[in-house]
């Protein structure tokens with residue numbers, strides 16, 4: 001009985017503490033003004049012309065050579081995979097302007113972006129081919145790739161490169 005009473009008393013205390021009803025909602029604080037992102041657009045630290053020579057050309061030439069003379073070792077197939085990754089990514093990279101005098105105009109043009117995407121897609125084809133160790137597929141991907149280069153150069157490449165950066169006539173080296 002004493003235990004019952006003590007428990008009842010404790011319950012009564014608890015009940016007394018419990019709020020009668022939920023407190024009124026606090027008026028929502030005035031929403032702060034949205035912070036407008038003012039970060040400058042990302043640009044490349046070099047010209048698109050330099051990207052062409054150092055990345056686009058450097059990764060595509062070995063792929064065409066591989067299609068012509070298939071890799072004989074695992075290591076060379078892995079190189080082909082890496083070059084294909086590079087092509088797939090650089091097609092997206094050149095949608096950013098660099099330091100070349102025409103870069104900003106080029107990347108604004110929808111045709112440019114379409115052709116750059118096409119080069120990236122051809123790079124993805126080359127990646128599937130290299131992963132499958134399939135030379136026929138690599139040939140088809142190589143054809144798609146060269147068509148992407150040519151289409152864009154026809155429309156956008158000026159007679160002389162804007163910053164005088166030309167590919168080496170001796171790349172890739174013969175040995």
Ligand code: HEC
Nearest residue numbers: 049052057060100115116119149152156157161162166167
């Ligand atoms: C989206 C357009 C575009 C695509 C795709 C493209 N290029 Fe270019 N490329 C250019 C432009 C524009 C220039 C000239 C840049 C300048 O002068 O500032 C250039 C310049 C070059 C140059 C340096 C100039 C020279 O003749 O040595 C090389 C090499 C080159 N591209 C190779 C390639 C190869 C190889 C591919 C395909 C795998 C390719 N490009 C795909 C637009 C493109």
